[in-house]
Amino acid sequence: MLIDDEAPPSLKRMIYEPLTAAHDAAVACLAEVSGVGPATSEEGIRQMRERVASEAWIARDEGAVVAFALLQVVLDEAELHLVGVDPERRRLGIGKALLERSFRAVGERGASVVFLEVSRANVAAIALYEAMGFALSRVRARYYEDGSDALVMTRAL
Numbered sequence: 001m002l003i004d005d006e007a008p009p010s011l012k013r014m015i016y017e018p019l020t021a022a023h024d025a026a027v028a029c030l031a032e033v034s035g036v037g038p039a040t041s042e043e044g045i046r047q048m049r050e051r052v053a054s055e056a057w058i059a060r061d062e063g064a065v066v067a068f069a070l071l072q073v074v075l076d077e078a079e080l081h082l083v084g085v086d087p088e089r090r091r092l093g094i095g096k097a098l099l100e101r102s103f104r105a106v107g108e109r110g111a112s113v114v115f116l117e118v119s120r121a122n123v124a125a126i127a128l129y130e131a132m133g134f135a136l137s138r139v140r141a142r143y144y145e146d147g148s149d150a151l152v153m154t155r156a157l
């Protein structure tokens with residue numbers, strides 16, 4: 001899928017498509033540089049894709065995988081498990097566009113709400129989620145190993 005004519009040139013080139021086995025290694029590399037875990041090996045991504053994710057999407061700029069998102073649908077709820085964008089291509093709108101595409105896909109599977117957990121320390125991700133209409137629904141105090149709180153954020157689809 002190509003994005004609409006209003007988008008800047010860097011975004012217009014971007015193709016959004018399902019994550020397949022052919023992309024596992026590239027996504028594992030991106031996940032590692034993005035610091036998202038625990039599924040940062042190629043095998044970890046394969047298992048997430050095959051066993052957990054109901055929808056797994058990438059953004060591709062010609063041959064290069066530049067972003068990924070994996071979501072799980074249970075009944076009418078979708079959970080965003082992982083999202084990451086190539087550090088060289090951040091703040092270009094790719095994360096937002098990829099999530100919007102992924103949310104459309106989970107909506108088509110029957111989800112009416114999407115939720116996620118994010119560390120209070122992850123300022124960039126929280127800003128992205130707020131920009132996309134997510135609201136804080138609860139806090140899990142000292143949830144992560146580094147002692148930071150987990151914010152549970154929710155958005156209607």
Ligand SMILES: CC(C)(COP(=O)(O)OP(=O)(O)OC[C@H]1O[C@@H](n2cnc3c(N)ncnc32)[C@H](O)[C@@H]1OP(=O)(O)O)[C@@H](O)C(=O)NCCC(=O)NCCS
Binds near residue numbers: 035086
């Ligand atoms: C969070 C992340 C996915 C954002 O991706 P991105 O492609 O850079 O985000 P976008 O360009 O689509 O940003 C859309 C909006 O979100 C907000 N935003 C995103 N990153 C931001 C930042 N670092 N600081 C402030 N606002 C930010 C802004 O409102 C932005 O719009 P603007 O650029 O017009 O101001 C990216 O920083 C990343 O990969 N981080 C590491 C992985 C991670 O933490 N994943 C989440 C946990 S799994």
